[in-house]
Amino acid sequence: MFDIEAIRSDFPALTHHQQQGIVYLDSAATSQKPQCVIDAVSHFYENGNANVHRGAHRLSSDATKGYELARAKVAEFINCHANELVWTKGATEAINLVAYGLTHRLGKGDVILISELEHHANIVPWQQLAKRSGATLRAIPVNDQGIIETKSALALIEALKPKVLAISQASNALGNIQPVHTLIKAAKAHGGLTLVDGAQSLLHLRPDVKALDCDFFVFSAHKCLGPTGIGGLYGRYPCLEALEVFQTGGEMVTKVTINEAQFNPPPGKFETGTPNIAGVLGFGAAIDYLNALELAQLRAHELQLFAYLQSQIAQFSQVRILGDLNNNIGTISFVVSGEHPYDLATLMDMEGIALRHGHHCAQPLMSALGVNGTVRVSLAFYNNKADVDAFITALANTLEMIA
Amino acid sequence: MVASFDELKTKFIALGGWQQRYRELMLLGKELPMMANELKVDDAKVAGCESNVWMYIDFTPQEDQLLIIADSDTRIVKGLLAVILLMYRHKTPAQVVAIDAEQEFDELGLLKHLSPSRGNGIRAIVQQINAFAQQHL
Numbered sequence: 001m002f003d004i005e006a007i008r009s010d011f012p013a014l015t016h017h018q019q020q021g022i023v024y025l026d027s028a029a030t031s032q033k034p035q036c037v038i039d040a041v042s043h044f045y046e047n048g049n050a051n052v053h054r055g056a057h058r059l060s061s062d063a064t065k066g067y068e069l070a071r072a073k074v075a076e077f078i079n080c081h082a083n084e085l086v087w088t089k090g091a092t093e094a095i096n097l098v099a100y101g102l103t104h105r106l107g108k109g110d111v112i113l114i115s116e117l118e119h120h121a122n123i124v125p126w127q128q129l130a131k132r133s134g135a136t137l138r139a140i141p142v143n144d145q146g147i148i149e150t151k152s153a154l155a156l157i158e159a160l161k162p163k164v165l166a167i168s169q170a171s172n173a174l175g176n177i178q179p180v181h182t183l184i185k186a187a188k189a190h191g192g193l194t195l196v197d198g199a200q201s202l203l204h205l206r207p208d209v210k211a212l213d214c215d216f217f218v219f220s221a222h223k224c225l226g227p228t229g230i231g232g233l234y235g236r237y238p239c240l241e242a243l244e245v246f247q248t249g250g251e252m253v254t255k256v257t258i259n260e261a262q263f264n265p266p267p268g269k270f271e272t273g274t275p276n277i278a279g280v281l282g283f284g285a286a287i288d289y290l291n292a293l294e295l296a297q298l299r300a301h302e303l304q305l306f307a308y309l310q311s312q313i314a315q316f317s318q319v320r321i322l323g324d325l326n327n328n329i330g331t332i333s334f335v336v337s338g339e340h341p342y343d344l345a346t347l348m349d350m351e352g353i354a355l356r357h358g359h360h361c362a363q364p365l366m367s368a369l370g371v372n373g374t375v376r377v378s379l380a381f382y383n384n385k386a387d388v389d390a391f392i393t394a395l396a397n398t399l400e401m402i403a
Numbered sequence: 404m405v406a407s408f409d410e411l412k413t414k415f416i417a418l419g420g421w422q423q424r425y426r427e428l429m430l431l432g433k434e435l436p437m438m439a440n441e442l443k444v445d446d447a448k449v450a451g452c453e454s455n456v457w458m459y460i461d462f463t464p465q466e467d468q469l470l471i472i473a474d475s476d477t478r479i480v481k482g483l484l485a486v487i488l489l490m491y492r493h494k495t496p497a498q499v500v501a502i503d504a505e506q507e508f509d510e511l512g513l514l515k516h517l518s519p520s521r522g523n524g525i526r527a528i529v530q531q532i533n534a535f536a537q538q539h540l
Contacts, residue, residue, distance in 0.1 A: 340476055342454045342477045347479075350422075373453075397422075402429070
């Protein structure tokens with residue numbers, strides 16, 4: 001039985017928000033953390049604190065055990081082998097790692113294909129790769145609702161035969177769930193490498209990387225109940241092996257002389273410097289927390305709230321919602337004709353509603369949609385009906401105020 | 404129309420809740436003269452604004468005063484610009500740098516707009532005006 005109030009009580013910040021009269025509807029920016037994640041982080045610093053993969057003392061070996069156990073947990077969560085999972089600072093660093101590591105593999109005439117609705121993190125690293133390698137960066141267009149049309153996307157893949165296809169499983173700005181599986185299949189048919197940006201999908205969809213059949217999958221822990229500053233890169237093992245090293249230094253090497261170094265096999269060869277140990281342990285706790293909850297129930301609750309939100313927002317005729325409402329992780333991105341998103345969001349903040357406005361790090365998407373930004377409400381399973389009601393009341397007040 | 408910054412302050416402080424203050428702020432923005440489109444060029448844009456803000460600052464040595472004009476495409480930022488222009492109106496460079504903008508915004512209940520959040524343009528505007536005044540001390 002899904003008990004929303006019991007779930008909410010696991011998230012101390014939600015209680016704190018409530019006391020301050022704030023409603024959190026910005027989970028696409030970062031999710032709230034359950035107490036067990038906060039405890040795992042402080043427990044490490046309070047009790048175990050030691051570096052990992054270094055030294056013979058028992059503190060280090062305990063820390064290493066916990067750290068590698070968390071890797072195994074996260075790997076199982078996305079259905080890959082632990083040695084296919086590289087810890088990074090987050091999704092952004094993971095994409096940079098791949099884009100950098102592919103430099104020697106691309107050249108003039110090669111195409112890197114992304115889409116118009118990507119987050120800047122899934123655009124700019126590819127631009128830089130194109131500049132370094134001489135390859136060309138192209139984008140699958142979106143329609144005027146901000147949706148990728150599968151048919152035209154497939155035709156574009158067919159025509160361009162991209163060497164790399166990098167696409168988000170769910171859009172951060174609009175919440176669209178994208179037909180990544182179909183697009184990956186098409187790209188693979190032409191021997192293209194595929195990368196899925198799972199920053200937004202990890203929490204809502206619990207992707208199975210083997211089912212997606214992508215070569216790379218990237219994510220950030222903080223958008224999936226975990227701490228900030230930690231995330232990961234899944235790569236099919238041969239794909240990881242074929243990547244050039246990104247950052248170099250200690251721990252990623254087996255043998256070093258003044259002029260040469262031999263690197264560890266993956267994932268070690270991409271993990272240099274002391275990692276975010278507390279972050280990894282916290283993320284492991286987040287995965288434990290999610291594993292104890294049934295995805296189908298969380299998803300059903302989110303979709304129910306999402307439907308309720310849509311039905312309520314429909315009363316405002318001046319509100320125009322963008323994005324794919326039929327396939328969505330629970331995000332409403334909207335504009336009000338003649339009004340700047342900044343004004344709406346500022347007044348909504350005064351009303352105690354925490355949401356995001358602006359271009360959502362997706363300026364090419366905003367240009368394609370012909371808007372200067374949107375206001376974005378992003379739900380998570382810990383939101384409840386009262387949160388939606390508070391938002392609707394605040395929106396009514398805001399629209400009345402600027403009328 | 405409020406004639407001076409002191410008058411604005413008195414009016415704001417007398418207003419009850421944030422709703423009245425923000426209504427007043429947006430009214431002030433509406434009264435701010437529109438900048439001609441030809442002047443809204445990239446060179447005049449204030450960097451770090453989530454909205455578009457254009458600003459020109461000039462100095463008239465005869466009167467020893469700064470002359471500032473500014474515009475924005477949002478109601479609230481335009482209102483904040485109106486407050487800033489009133490705050491620095493008819494001020495000499497020395498008077499401008501002596502103004503504690505944080506203190507003034509705090510008294511108006513608008514301090515959050517001066518927060519050091521990335522992309523917050525209001526802080527950048529105040530800093531730009533101060534830097535300009537410094538050069539003309």
